[in-house]
Amino acid sequence: MVDGGRLRLGFVGCGTIAQWHLAAARNAASRTDITATIDTDRDRAEAMAKETGAQPFTSFDDALNDDACDAVLVMVPPRFHEQLAVAALQAGKHVLLEKPMAPTLDACDRILGAAKHAPDTVFLVAENAQFWPEVVRVRELIQEGAVGDIITARAWHCLPPMPGFYDGAHWRMSSQATGGGVTIHAGLHWLRPLRMWLGEIDEVVAVTGHPFQQMEGESLCRALCRFDTGPTASFDVILSPGPTAPLPLFQVTGTTGELVVDGIGPVKHYDGADPRGTIVGQGSYLESHNAQIAAFEAAVLDGAPPAATADYSLGELRAVPAMYRSAQTHRWEPVW
């Protein structure tokens, strides 16, 4: 279906994250041409078309009928993910679908079902934390035995709401649009690294809160996650109405040392040699989008195996409702 060794990609949704994906495509997907820009907002579709040389559309069906692309990168609010991803898969298009795959597990099942019925297409979920350089470096170090056996870990996301993401009537403010609150938006990016390092989450206990009162869903979730490999990790995701301190984003404590992702950039190893820790990795969150789109391009054009299959993202998406249940029952809840 892909001719000439180049990928004709449609951008579906030309809002905030589309700008990040555009930069990533320019940086890292040298065999990809953006040939269609689709947004129900005509101005956005046309502005992105002007930037990329693509053909603009305000209707996804028109873009499919015109055969304007071989693959789509779906970047619309989560409540529309199912409708657009399923239509694209049924039309035989390869799909890279922004996270969360969908607001409910039932909708995820239907999307995965459509992907199974389209065996010649590539279907991946854009969870860029899978490619986050600091996270990948920590996984390598754990595998090399840098901290011995893992005792516990900590994931910390506490920031004021980002302008442009949580303003006024933005879709992120609505639980129906997203399937919850900050846990299912930002929290997923902090749960994926924990799973990459510690395995699958068996059960959780959580409290939720609403410090950012304008948002309908929870803007605070503090949870403990018990992993199938044994350790329990803490997971905090908070939209704070006031300024916050720059604490480490992740900490992995093992029997012979500790690894710390100290903000965006440095990975530090504490093995007793230097009390300030030793820098053993450097990266940047935004680079994760470069690696992600390069991997999608390689999966479609070369048949390269994905770093993570789409159904792997169900691990986070099952943990989130278990946290919501636990916040109600005040008990440990199994993840299923």
Ligand SMILES: NC(=O)c1ccc[n+]([C@@H]2O[C@H](COP(=O)([O-])OP(=O)(O)OC[C@H]3O[C@@H](n4cnc5c(N)ncnc54)[C@H](O)[C@@H]3O)[C@@H](O)[C@H]2O)c1
């Ligand atoms: N991976 C990340 O770091 C990251 C960051 C931000 C957003 N996201 C995800 O990206 C997606 C988009 O987020 P955003 O912040 O860019 O939102 P946004 O509101 O800035 O942009 C969404 C765009 O989709 C368009 N749209 C809505 N319904 C449509 C439809 N049916 N057909 C075509 N276009 C439609 C809107 O007009 C808008 O331009 C969401 O799924 C979000 O969860 C991921």
